[in-house]
Amino acid sequence: MAKYKVAVIGNGMIANAAHIPAWRDIPDVAEIVAVADDRGDIAQETAGRYGIPKSYKDYNELLAKEKPDIVSVCTPNVYHKAAAIASLKAGAHVLCEKPLSVSESDAIEMYDTAEKTGKLLYTNQTMRFMDPIIAAKDFFDAGYIGKPYYIEASAVRRRGIPKWGFFHMKEHNAWGPGFDIGVHVLDAILWIIGAPKVKSVSGKSYTIFGDKDEGLKESLAESGAPIGVFTPRPYSYKEFNVEDFITGFIRLEGGLTLNLKASWAINAPEGGGATFISGTKGGLNLFPELELISNMAGYQTNTKAKVPMSIDVPFSGHFGATKQLIATIEGREEMLVKKHEVLNVLRILDALYASSETEREVIFE
Numbered sequence: 001m002a003k004y005k006v007a008v009i010g011n012g013m014i015a016n017a018a019h020i021p022a023w024r025d026i027p028d029v030a031e032i033v034a035v036a037d038d039r040g041d042i043a044q045e046t047a048g049r050y051g052i053p054k055s056y057k058d059y060n061e062l063l064a065k066e067k068p069d070i071v072s073v074c075t076p077n078v079y080h081k082a083a084a085i086a087s088l089k090a091g092a093h094v095l096c097e098k099p100l101s102v103s104e105s106d107a108i109e110m111y112d113t114a115e116k117t118g119k120l121l122y123t124n125q126t127m128r129f130m131d132p133i134i135a136a137k138d139f140f141d142a143g144y145i146g147k148p149y150y151i152e153a154s155a156v157r158r159r160g161i162p163k164w165g166f167f168h169m170k171e172h173n174a175w176g177p178g179f180d181i182g183v184h185v186l187d188a189i190l191w192i193i194g195a196p197k198v199k200s201v202s203g204k205s206y207t208i209f210g211d212k213d214e215g216l217k218e219s220l221a222e223s224g225a226p227i228g229v230f231t232p233r234p235y236s237y238k239e240f241n242v243e244d245f246i247t248g249f250i251r252l253e254g255g256l257t258l259n260l261k262a263s264w265a266i267n268a269p270e271g272g273g274a275t276f277i278s279g280t281k282g283g284l285n286l287f288p289e290l291e292l293i294s295n296m297a298g299y300q301t302n303t304k305a306k307v308p309m310s311i312d313v314p315f316s317g318h319f320g321a322t323k324q325l326i327a328t329i330e331g332r333e334e335m336l337v338k339k340h341e342v343l344n345v346l347r348i349l350d351a352l353y354a355s356s357e358t359e360r361e362v363i364f365e
């Protein structure tokens with residue numbers, strides 16, 4: 001069988017550290033034929049690093065000339081929509097980095113294009129492929145926590161502003177940690193409990209540290225680049241114009257409530273407290289270790305799950321996502337990251353920021 005021709009648009013940290021290694025992990029199935037980055041030298045450098053035959057500055061030229069079967073979209077968030085739509089229209093399936101887009105309405109346009117072109121739009125919510133998250137879903141589906149009613153979801157870095165690229169600038173990413181790492185924990189936890197729809201959202205965002213020089217020593221790993229960055233863009237805190245912390249109270253259908261915290265910088269314990277689901281029969285504590293909280297034989301009991309790691313590398317979720325996309329294309333599996341789930345999460349995120357700005361709750365009918 002011919003291999004899938006893969007192209008990678010946006011050749012920064014995540015392309016080099018995760019997408020390219022994940023595609024190269026399935027050499028019998030896929031072959032990276034070209035990369036593109038609007039900083040042409042970065043595309044060239046990336047192609048050279050991995051022996052990829054072609055590099056482009058303009059992804060439209062890549063799409064026209066290479067006609068890839070699959071495109072990984074790895075640009076900053078603001079450009080996901082244009083790159084994904086161009087790729088779908090050029091006849092490619094798309095694996096688009098999270099967040100799929102910077103608003104629910106943009107995501108709807110992207111899915112509409114996918115439907116019209118008959119191609120797959122796959123949102124790269126990589127936490128869904130992490131073994132402890134899959135195990136948490138298995139516990140939930142097996143009924144160990146009963147009916148869920150309260151959730152705490154934390155994506156909290158005490159200090160961890162991504163400083164290698166464009167994350168801190170509204171014009172390139174629209175929002176800060178809410179869309180960057182809040183999206184991961186929200187997507188994972190709502191997926192585990194079966195994607196209940198949002199009913200209302202109240203949020204508040206802050207910029208306390210990002211726009212100042214704190215003079216702190218920080219590591220790339222703490223900011224989300226555990227294996228480093230090949231070609232960082234020079235960073236200046238003077239460009240920082242997104243939030244560094246956002247919190248929200250979210251009502252979901254079925255009487256569920258969820259408290260969310262997402263930060264790149266906050267004076268709080270690392271991790272910001274637990275991420276857990278409370279249910280009528282038990283609770284599930286997700287981090288730092290999966291733990292079932294229940295009562296057994298008259299005792300309050302904490303059960304730790306021994307979760308085998310299917311792949312133990314940084315960005316392991318990307319290795320699962322590429323394989324699941326192929327299985328979905330070939331009709332062997334159903335797409336794991338579904339449109340209604342992605343739109344529900346984006347609707348919550350949109351509303352968090354809208355609520356913060358207006359200082360009012362956003363209510364959905």
Ligand SMILES: NC(=O)c1ccc[n+]([C@@H]2O[C@H](COP(=O)([O-])OP(=O)(O)OC[C@H]3O[C@@H](n4cnc5c(N)ncnc54)[C@H](O)[C@@H]3O)[C@@H](O)[C@H]2O)c1
Pocket residue numbers: 009010011012013014015036037038039042059074075076077079097098099124126164165166167180224
């Ligand atoms: N799933 C995960 O765990 C995970 C982790 C990190 C980043 N990400 C996502 O990956 C995306 C990229 O993050 P990154 O850390 O690689 O950022 P980065 O800044 O290192 O890389 C982005 C690259 O895109 C290029 N670019 C910008 N505009 C472009 C355009 N219009 N056309 C082509 N190239 C363009 C930039 O020159 C840069 O090289 C973001 O959406 C981010 O949210 C996901």
